[in-house]
Amino acid sequence: MLRSNPLTAPFFDYFQDAVERSVLFLDVLRCRGNDYVEQSNRTAPHVLTFDLELLVDGRTLPQPVNYGLVRIIPPADVTIDPNKRPFIVFDPRAGHGPGIGGMKHDSEIGVALRAGHPCYFVGFLPRPEPGQTIEDVCRAEAHFVQVIADRHRQADGKPVLIGNCQAGWQIMMMASMAPDLSGPILIAGTPLSYWAGVRGKYPMRYLGGLLGGTWLTWLLSDLGNGVFDGAWLVSNFESNNPANTFWKKGYNVYANVDTEAKRYLDFEKWWGSPVLLNAEEIQFIVDELFVGNKLTAGKIVTSNGERVDLHKIKSPIIVFCSFGDDITPPQQALDWILDLYDDVDGIIANGQTIIYSLHQSIGHLGIFVSGKVARKEHEEFAFNINMIDAMPPGLYELVLTDADESTPRPDLVEGKYIAKLKSRTLDDIRALGHNDAADQRRFETAARLSDVNQGLYRTGLQPIVKAVTTPASAEFQREMHPNRVAFRAFSDRNPVMAPVAAVAENIKANRHPVSEDNPFLAVERMASSWIVNNLEIFANARDAMMEATFLGLYGSPFLQAAVGLQAEHTDARRVRHDFAGAETRAELEADMARGGFLEASIRALLYVLRGGGADERQFNALEALRNSAPENERVPLSRLKDILRRQATLLRLDEREAVASIPKILPADPSRRARALTAIYEVISADGEPEPGEEKRFQDIRRLFEGPGSKKQAVPDRSPQQVA
CATH class of the missing domain: 3.40.50.1820 (Alpha/Beta hydrolase fold, catalytic domain)
Known part of the structure; x- marks a missing residue:
């Protein structure tokens, strides 16, 4: 009678759905517990799907x-x-x-x-x-x-x-x-x-x-x-976001138990081991x-x-x-x-x-x-x-x-x-x-105080703890960790969970999900949002208190002095590294006129692009040119990488001299020079029309490749496969 009454029907529809979701959610927790037990018994547990x-x-x-x-x-x-x-x-x-x-x-x-x-x-x-x-x-x-x-x-x-x-x-x-x-x-x-x-x-x-x-x-x-x-590390991660740990993650499964169970179980199989x-x-x-x-x-x-x-x-x-x-x-x-x-x-x-x-x-x-x-x-x-x-x-x-x-x-x-x-x-x-x-000094102070406290523990308390600890007590306290208990308690090892699987299967076979416009479902979601908001308020207040306490405590000049930090302390943490390297400027300059056709082309290309980064289309165009060469002439990628890095170094050392030296290492064959020029343009234009600066530098390179007195020609529009 009440079920058919339009005033009370929404409540009974919601109540039935809520009970069914509760049982199905309990079954999800049962499966999660069983996964935990199974993973714990495996020699090499993992969650790889391959x-x-x-x-x-x-x-x-x-x-x-x-x-x-x-x-x-x-x-x-x-x-x-x-x-x-x-x-x-x-x-x-x-x-x-x-x-x-x-x-x-x-x-x-x-x-x-x-x-x-x-x-x-x-x-x-x-x-x-x-x-x-x-x-x-x-x-x-x-x-x-x-x-x-x-x-x-x-x-x-x-x-x-x-x-x-x-x-x-x-x-x-x-x-x-x-x-x-x-x-x-x-x-x-x-x-x-x-x-x-x-x-x-x-x-x-x-x-x-x-x-x-x-x-x-x-x-x-x-x-x-x-x-x-x-498990203590896992607990530490979870404490960082109490809203998710204590409510959102579980409620999301409960609210969408018909669709979210598998995703949740897959993740918890990893998270809970x-x-x-x-x-x-x-x-x-x-x-x-x-x-x-x-x-x-x-x-x-x-x-x-x-x-x-x-x-x-x-x-x-x-x-x-x-x-x-x-x-x-x-x-x-x-x-x-x-x-x-x-x-x-x-x-x-x-x-x-x-x-x-x-x-x-x-x-x-x-x-x-x-x-x-x-x-x-x-x-x-x-x-x-x-x-x-x-x-x-x-x-x-x-x-x-x-x-x-x-x-x-x-x-x-x-x-x-x-x-x-x-x-x-x-x-x-x-x-x-x-x-x-100032903040760096605070963390340095915390690190030094940590050393002090660790020394005190190892001197005074550690011998006692080790004396009273046994392998059995260690294993017992691991098994009693709250994270492990929370997983194991809902597994089939718990006799209370015995009827859950059968009841859940019956519900799945005759499910009665509530409609989205049910007013009681809206109230449930509103209550969930209220819980999340309050947990987030708590977390924000806790975090603000943690920060204020840390900054105040470790910002104290007295504590900093007590652990050996001077008031005018400067950060000496960085290890000074000699970046000079083994090569002298003279040795690098000697490389300006060394190399051949490929070195000249790469140097010219880098000059045109001039430290502007790279676009995958430009690199893929360069790769297409490399792969289109006959196999006996194809440059390995490792060699191409070495040439790119070397020519970039020479350009950084002295760009004017490096560019001016390009004709010295170019082949005399005009047709090879023309093909190289076309290839360079193919690469720089792979991401669209070259920018004005790139176009100007390309014209500089064109003059070097074509030589003085050469007639200026348009760069042909050819695909990488046509440029050998």
Whole structure:
């Protein structure tokens, strides 16, 4: 009767739907718990959706580690080009299990495979090997890269390394220890300058100081019998966004339980499988990096006395970060460049190529999980990796624009977007916001106080904690971690959950979803918004209090003096690097008149473009010209890269002399000169009509190529295939 009454029917419709959603949501939690139990019982749990083949088990290395190298077996509909350089994806070991870089086909691995590149993956087991250190892992990863390089000697370039979050700084350390191994290095959502940020945002950087330093990490490791539980790292991430952790994530599944269950379960299968780290590993991370911020300062020294210096990396470095990332904001991803260099001239003198790409909104995990990001940014990285590898030293921003029917030369665009590398200066990085000298002193004070507190803990409390801790007590406290209990409690191990599966199946077979215009559904959504708003108000107030406390406490001149910082303290963190190199100016000038047809053409091309960055259409036009040459005359990509970099160096040294010397290395054959001139114009006009400055410089080059007294001819409009 009440059900058919138009006044009461909306309530009963909503009530039935709410009960059904509650049971279905409970069933989702049951499945999540079962996934957790299954993953916990596996020797090598992961969430990769691709078939794989184990190549190297890190446990068999001279210094065993719990890492492994696998080959990704391409899906049946994917064709791999053996001549293309391989991609290696390194997964982050930051509390969660492996597989995030390939948990779906629209992923870093998926887009690289579709671009025809062989793909490999470096993951890890849940438990570390006894005595394993971060340095051991870096050396193991260097071995993995060498194995892949040896397997692909015929490829057109060295392996591309992709490191997500924690894996990013780890491969940067590895690359500085073995700088000749790899090709381009892509670090996504990776913090390298750990104190960096702007006030009013990103409060996680204050956490170490507010906890009194890193002594708590030692305490948790000691309670774990020398092993740190990654579940604490997961809890730390979750505490950063209480609205999402305590309400939004769960409510989104409850509200859309008919469609969101699979996506939620796929993610939670990764998120809910925490791994373990040795005490020495986590202590290195917090002491040397998060609180100590020693990586960019060059203060990390390996066991054999070698300094880990990011200046040593000669492979192009691609930094992918986002304004929406509150775990690794752009400042923490990019300010290491400011830590290492005073200006772009220093980057160039050191021979480094640094490229960054800024997303406007995606969150931390979305940088390497989002299918939309994979289909845009990561796909464009894969399509344009040869252009990135060939860029002369400098600082560039990768900018993507939509390609449409009005795009000039669409045949030279591989994907849906046009990739452009635009020259930048350090002022562009500074404009994103950075610490002033006073804030740097505050973080330095926090780092020194951390050392004091750690010393007090290790002297007074650690012996007692170790004496009362046993392997059994360590395992018990890990199993009782709230994150693990929350997953396990809803699994089939709990007898209370026994009837849920059957009831849920019955509901799915006879579902009664409420209509979108139901007023009680509107009230539910309004209540949800109210809860989210209040949790966000709480988080904002908490973050403001954290910042004010940190700034006030560590800004105290008395505390700074107590830990040994002088009032007139100047930042001596930077390791001064000699950028002079081995070559003298005289040796470089001697190269002005050395070379041949290709060197002259590349020098002329770079002069016309004059440091304006690059457009993928220009590089693809150059590639088309290279590939159209007879095979016995074709220049390998590595050789082309060397020529591009060398000629760019000569132009920077003395542009006038470098340009004037071009006729000295040109062939005498007028027809070859004409073809080269046509090829140069083909490249500079690949992105549309040349700009006035480019056109003027091209006319300068035309006069050099045609020689004095030659009759000026129009540049023929020919395709790359016609220009031999």
